[in-house]
Amino acid sequence: MSQRKGATTAGHAETEVKPQGQAQNKQAILLAQDAGHFSLIKAMHLADVITEMNGFCGFMSVLSAMRYCLGDRTDTGNLWAAFFFMPFGLFFDLFDGKVARWRQKSSLMGQELDSLADLISFGVAPASVGFAIGLQTFTDQILLSFYVLCGLTRLARFNVTVAMLPKDKTGKSKYFEGTPIPFACLTSSAIMATLTFMDMIHGNLPLGTALTGTALEFHPLAVLFIINGVLMTSRSIHVPKP
Template sequence: MNYIPCMITIGNFICGLLAIHSLLYHNIHSAVLFIFTGMFLDFFDGMAARKLNAVSDMGRELDSFADLVTFGVAPAMLAYSVALYTLPSIGILCALTYSICGMLRLSKFNIEQSKLPTFIGMPIPFAGMCLVILSFTYNPILLAIGTCGLSYLMVSKIKFPHFKKHAAENLESGRWN
C-alpha cells in the first residue's frame, strides 16, 4: 500500500510528459486536459500518502519532479505554442524564465518551507493553472506580461494560503460530506 501515493505522483509526471508530447503535435486541447488531470492527481497524492501513512522524503522529491514537468515546463510550452512564439526572443525568454522560477520555487519549498502553514511564493500548481488560463487570451503581450508576473510570484516572499493542505484535512476529517 505504501507505493500507491508514489504511483499517483508518477501519474502526475506522465500527464506532464503527455501534455508536452501533445504540444509537439500541436494538440493544444489534449495538452490542457493532461495538465488539468495532472493537477487532479497532484491534489490526491499527498492525501493518499497521509492516509496510508506513507509520507516519505522520496515521495516529496518525486512530487517536486512531477510538478516541475506538469506545472513548470508544460504550461510554459503551452503559452509559447499558443501565442508567445509571435514574440521570438521575448517569448522564449518568458517561457524559460517561468520554468526556471518554477524550479527555484520547488527547490526552495523542499529545503525551507514544507513544514510551514502557508506558502512563501505562489505554489507552482496554482501558477501553472493561471498560465494555462492566461494562454487562452491569445494576446502575446498580455501573456508575456502575465508569464513574467507569475514567474515573479513563484519566487517572491508573498504568503499564499495552503489550500491543498486545508482541503485534504477537511476531506480526511469528513467535514466535506
C-alpha cells in the same frame, strides 16, 4: 504545489504527514542495493505511483503541444489535449497526499518525485503551450524560460525551507511562501485556453508584439509568465493554507 518533502511532508500543496522512520529506512535500503531484481519498483509506495501519474500528465501535455506545432494550426485538437492533461496532473498532485495520509506512509523517493513532477506538469507544460499558441520570438522564449526557472527555484526553496516554516498544531506549515506553482499554471493556462477558444492565438494574440522588427521583439502576453514567476519566488507573499 505538491511536495512530500522531508520525513514530514506528503501530497498536494506542500502538505505534511507524520514521519515513518522504519518504512523510510526500508525504502532507503532497497534503493541502495547494488543488486536486486526490481528493487526500485519494490521501494515505491502507492502514493509514489500516483505522483508518477502527475509527471505523466505533464509530459503528455508537452507532447500534445509539440504535436500541435507540427500539424495544421487550424486543427486545435492537440492543443486542447495539452490543456486537458494539466488539470489531470493537478488531480494526481492532490490525490497522492491523500493516499499517503490514508496509508500513513511517507516516502523518501516521493519527496523528490513530487517536486520533479510538479516542475513538468506546472512549469514546463504551460510554457510549452505558451510557445504553441504563438509566443515564439527569441525574447518570448527567454520569458518562458524565466517562468520555468522560477518554478524550479520555488520548488527547490520549499524543499530546503519547509522544516523551518511556522507550523500549526497538526504539524502542517501555516502558509505557502510565494504562490504555489499549480496556481501559476492554472491562471496562465486558463487565460491561454480562453484565447484559444476565442481564436485569439498566433497572429491574433491580444496586444500584438512589442519592439516589432527588432531582435528584442516579444509578445506582451508573455509578461503573464513573468508575473507568475515573480509571484512564485516571492518571500514576502504568504498564502494561507486551506
